[in-house]
Amino acid sequence: MRTDEPATEQAVEEIKEAHSQWYVLLLLICGYVVYSLDKQIISVLIEPIKAEFGISDTTVSLLAGLATTVPFALACIPIGMLGDRVNRRNLLVALIIAWSLMTGIAGLATTVFLLFLSRIGVGAFEAGFSPLSLSIICDTFPRRLRATAMGLYSLGPPIGAFLALGLGGYIAASYGWRAAFFIAVLPGLLVALLLLLTIREPQRGRYDPPSPYQDSIPLSAVLVHIWRDRALFNMLLAMVFCTVLPAVITVWTPSFLMRVHGMSIQQAGLAASLALGLCGSAGAAGAGFLADYLGRREEWRKLLSPLLGITLSILFAALTFLTDPSTTTVVVLISLLACFAQFYLGTGYSVITTLCPPAMRGTTLSILLVAFNFGSYGLGVLLLGMFNDHLAGWAGTHAIAYGMFASSLFSLIGLAFIARSTLLIRNGRGQPAYEHSPA
Numbered sequence: 001m002r003t004d005e006p007a008t009e010q011a012v013e014e015i016k017e018a019h020s021q022w023y024v025l026l027l028l029i030c031g032y033v034v035y036s037l038d039k040q041i042i043s044v045l046i047e048p049i050k051a052e053f054g055i056s057d058t059t060v061s062l063l064a065g066l067a068t069t070v071p072f073a074l075a076c077i078p079i080g081m082l083g084d085r086v087n088r089r090n091l092l093v094a095l096i097i098a099w100s101l102m103t104g105i106a107g108l109a110t111t112v113f114l115l116f117l118s119r120i121g122v123g124a125f126e127a128g129f130s131p132l133s134l135s136i137i138c139d140t141f142p143r144r145l146r147a148t149a150m151g152l153y154s155l156g157p158p159i160g161a162f163l164a165l166g167l168g169g170y171i172a173a174s175y176g177w178r179a180a181f182f183i184a185v186l187p188g189l190l191v192a193l194l195l196l197l198t199i200r201e202p203q204r205g206r207y208d209p210p211s212p213y214q215d216s217i218p219l220s221a222v223l224v225h226i227w228r229d230r231a232l233f234n235m236l237l238a239m240v241f242c243t244v245l246p247a248v249i250t251v252w253t254p255s256f257l258m259r260v261h262g263m264s265i266q267q268a269g270l271a272a273s274l275a276l277g278l279c280g281s282a283g284a285a286g287a288g289f290l291a292d293y294l295g296r297r298e299e300w301r302k303l304l305s306p307l308l309g310i311t312l313s314i315l316f317a318a319l320t321f322l323t324d325p326s327t328t329t330v331v332v333l334i335s336l337l338a339c340f341a342q343f344y345l346g347t348g349y350s351v352i353t354t355l356c357p358p359a360m361r362g363t364t365l366s367i368l369l370v371a372f373n374f375g376s377y378g379l380g381v382l383l384l385g386m387f388n389d390h391l392a393g394w395a396g397t398h399a400i401a402y403g404m405f406a407s408s409l410f411s412l413i414g415l416a417f418i419a420r421s422t423l424l425i426r427n428g429r430g431q432p433a434y435e436h437s438p439a
Helices: 004-044 046-053 057-064 066-083 088-106 112-126 129-138 143-153 156-175 177-183 185-198 219-228 230-242 244-261 265-294 299-321 327-341 343-355 358-406 408-427
Strands: none
Touching (some): 004 057, 004 143, 004 177, 004 244, 004 265, 046 177, 057 112, 066 358, 088 129, 088 177, 129 143, 129 358, 143 343, 156 177, 156 244, 177 185, 219 230, 244 327, 265 299, 265 327, 327 343, 358 408
């Protein structure tokens, strides 16, 4: 009996640890849902905000895009570097509380300028969430489960979009657009409280091989490492280009359904929430499981999952925006588009964090997210708004459809970078470059 006791205790500890891993992931997913909810809720409120303040699509694009991405870019790298040095959990809690309150302040805005200020606050405080969360996930899950964990983590944006578009549209129609901002404050405060009270800071680099890089890596050294590791560099570029299409369809789908297919704000919000939320979630999670299955022996095979998904997303973008489907058919097409457009996300994060040494993960992910947000919610969304205004005289309400299809061309470029990264990782036998670096 005594001989079996240590083994039994060890098995119990392993079960407890496994439960703890998935609980941490669940809370981080909830935080990501709140992140997306507070960022995306303005999408379903575009038309009533335009009506109240009398603004153009270009101004709306600035409000929904650069108003958050510029402060995000300014704050992201410093917060990411800070996250490589301090307690990540505590920093996450502070950031979630801050951006949640800034979301509520938007409901008090009486001018477009004040609305801009509130969105600037949301962008600045949201900047550190993903670098910190992904760094925690890497120290919570071993490499063989990371694509699955990060695929599940990537459920956050589509679920957040589901809540923002579905509930936001209902609340705006019933109580006005300001009420939607007020109610969006509450979930963030709850998630922050649970993070503070129920999880601990994990040990850095717990599941990774020894690295020659130590703590407090300067930004210049991180940039040099990214440039020298060509697989990592190409994967970062792929993520930036592939994120434009999902961002565009998230921001503009409600307006597309209202303008081109004549839906009401409630109908468009519900349809967009189902298409982007449920089907986007399925794509994000399913791609992660598929990637870990394909890459169980060789790391490079994980990237076959996003290669397939991005190819199909371009096809469905053409069918959605360049044909004239019925209202029911267009919702089905947008659902498939949203599903496959998310295939790159969890797998891309998994590959990047595996290639990156633990001591510089927060900084590397911050650099990615700065480019990520500028390329998608900044440049991509802004260009579409300008495209809409420019073509409105010729194409009328269909200008938005042509602009949304044009955003899929960025995915084509991203596809080429994923293919390049796949070949580089395959030639390097799928191992992180720093494993071969001199100590």
